[in-house]
Amino acid sequence: MFVMKDKYNLILFTFYFLLFTSSCLYAVNLPDTWANIPKKLSGNFTGTWADTDMYGPDVYPADTGYWYRVLKLIPGSQFQFKFKIDPDSDGQNYLFEPDFSTNSGNREITVTDNGSGTMNVFCNWADTPGTPLNLNALSDSGSASLYWDTPSFNDGYDVAYGGWYNIYYCTGAAGPGWVKANPNTETVTNTYYKVNNLMNDTVYYFYVRAYDAYGVASDTSNIDSCIPVSKVNITFRVYVGEMIDSAVYLGMDTGSWQEILLSQEGSTNYWSETLVLSSNLFIEYKFVIVDTANDKQYEYPVAQTIRYMFIYPDTTGLSQVQVQGSWNDWGTKTDLTEDEDGYWRGEVNLDPGQYEYKFILNGSNYVFDPYNQYQRNNNSLLAIDCLPSNSYMREFTVPQSDTIINVDWEDTPLTPPNFIANPYNNSSVRLQWTQVSSSEDIDSYILYYTETPWDTSTWIKITEIESDMNYYYHTNLIMGDTYYYRIYSRDYGGNTSVWPNFESATVASGIAVYFKVENREELNLEARSKRQEAR
Numbered sequence: 001m002f003v004m005k006d007k008y009n010l011i012l013f014t015f016y017f018l019l020f021t022s023s024c025l026y027a028v029n030l031p032d033t034w035a036n037i038p039k040k041l042s043g044n045f046t047g048t049w050a051d052t053d054m055y056g057p058d059v060y061p062a063d064t065g066y067w068y069r070v071l072k073l074i075p076g077s078q079f080q081f082k083f084k085i086d087p088d089s090d091g092q093n094y095l096f097e098p099d100f101s102t103n104s105g106n107r108e109i110t111v112t113d114n115g116s117g118t119m120n121v122f123c124n125w126a127d128t129p130g131t132p133l134n135l136n137a138l139s140d141s142g143s144a145s146l147y148w149d150t151p152s153f154n155d156g157y158d159v160a161y162g163g164w165y166n167i168y169y170c171t172g173a174a175g176p177g178w179v180k181a182n183p184n185t186e187t188v189t190n191t192y193y194k195v196n197n198l199m200n201d202t203v204y205y206f207y208v209r210a211y212d213a214y215g216v217a218s219d220t221s222n223i224d225s226c227i228p229v230s231k232v233n234i235t236f237r238v239y240v241g242e243m244i245d246s247a248v249y250l251g252m253d254t255g256s257w258q259e260i261l262l263s264q265e266g267s268t269n270y271w272s273e274t275l276v277l278s279s280n281l282f283i284e285y286k287f288v289i290v291d292t293a294n295d296k297q298y299e300y301p302v303a304q305t306i307r308y309m310f311i312y313p314d315t316t317g318l319s320q321v322q323v324q325g326s327w328n329d330w331g332t333k334t335d336l337t338e339d340e341d342g343y344w345r346g347e348v349n350l351d352p353g354q355y356e357y358k359f360i361l362n363g364s365n366y367v368f369d370p371y372n373q374y375q376r377n378n379n380s381l382l383a384i385d386c387l388p389s390n391s392y393m394r395e396f397t398v399p400q401s402d403t404i405i406n407v408d409w410e411d412t413p414l415t416p417p418n419f420i421a422n423p424y425n426n427s428s429v430r431l432q433w434t435q436v437s438s439s440e441d442i443d444s445y446i447l448y449y450t451e452t453p454w455d456t457s458t459w460i461k462i463t464e465i466e467s468d469m470n471y472y473y474h475t476n477l478i479m480g481d482t483y484y485y486r487i488y489s490r491d492y493g494g495n496t497s498v499w500p501n502f503e504s505a506t507v508a509s510g511i512a513v514y515f516k517v518e519n520r521e522e523l524n525l526e527a528r529s530k531r532q533e534a535r
Helices: 012-018 520-534
Strands: 003-006 022-029 039-043 050-051 065-071 078-085 107-110 117-123 131-141 141-151 164-170 192-195 205-210 225-226 231-239 246-254 257-261 270-278 283-290 297-298 306-314 323-324 344-351 353-359 364-367 379-384 394-397 401-407 419-423 427-434 443-451 461-467 471-474 480-493 501-506
Touching: 050 065, 078 246, 117 257, 131 205, 131 225, 131 270, 141 164, 141 205, 164 192, 231 246, 257 270, 270 364, 283 323, 306 323, 306 353, 344 501, 419 501, 443 471, 461 471
Parallel strands: 022 117, 231 401
Antiparallel strands: 003 117, 022 065, 039 050, 039 078, 078 107, 131 141, 141 192, 164 205, 205 225, 231 270, 246 257, 246 283, 283 297, 283 394, 306 344, 323 353, 353 364, 353 379, 419 427, 427 471, 443 461, 443 480, 480 501
């Protein structure tokens, strides 16, 4: 936007007016903090785009901080131009003003003669300063902490160098009654401000405006709100089992990441710490173990590919169950197998991450996973080696009363994959599986068996063995009988995998297998003797 101002005290320009030309004085006002930054006027005044030096400050008009350049231009002519500065004062890397809302993106002007023979064009760098971005209001007791981002570099340059911010608040979403938070005696030049003397349990709304060095205001930022509340005690408590070597930390993000050392509860495997936090504060967190070598191990790390078991209950009329998901861009479907215990099962290799999926019944009926509460985009949501709520991070909103958060390292363990049952001899079966290596706190594996899998009351626990084992021999069985098996994993917190894997085997009598190896040398001698006899 140009501010046109008549000037009659430049007698020299009258002469140019009589020749039917007009002199045009372009002035850009830069604050005192920019006094030593070189400035140029750049435009197509000579028919091609070119730069020309400016003079100042405090030359014309006197003591105003304006830089200027006088050009002789013909009335009625139309031109495009911008101002540019050299922030590093090295004659290189000049910074142009940002684009304007014109077809060309440049300043545009038509030279007019008002009878004085002069035309003054007073400009402000980038005209209106850029709007502050991403305002975020965080509540505290009786106060609110505000954070925002600066405008983009070009249209916020004279905000960062010579300008300031004003902060406004009210108790109604649309006003009226917006109050300036920072007093006139306080100049806010950073992108953080704390508003004090607020009432708890009241909703406050905030916005920020940027002001450049000339006092020109930007548009308002986005409006954000918060409710100042009293602080509460939140105890974070984690059970890590026998994993610990040195120390346990709480890693949390409330705008920046920090790791807080927890205290061991006596000689137990529980570690905890109480923090004073503001109600309604949203945080993301996870627990961290540091061993004696100072190596860190985080919950839900980006781990290796695992084999995940999908399970679906059998129902009347169900002849086929498949699962399809985003792990292969909803491509090839995986068939599930019906087991005698009344469930369909299938396994898929999955990398760490979040996946959407659905079960397909009888080839065409897409349904949610009945055992998974998490959904996204009208699909069931699965998280591998992370939490479904947010990838690799726990989420928590601080309540309005003291709370204890009791968790187990990585929560529920996964089901052991690749479960196999094979007859070993006429009275035993060998069971084998893949260890759940993606969970660091697996304590043991639990095996059950039955001969009537459809009857849930007949399952009998065989054994619980250490997590470093991946096989077991079930002995003293009856030859010819079929045995059905389930396997669970258990972590140090006593949590078991939600669903077991399933297999079966029929005990068979052993048969003798003879391996015969012929002596090739003897066969060759016998063949040679027969050829000699034939001669």
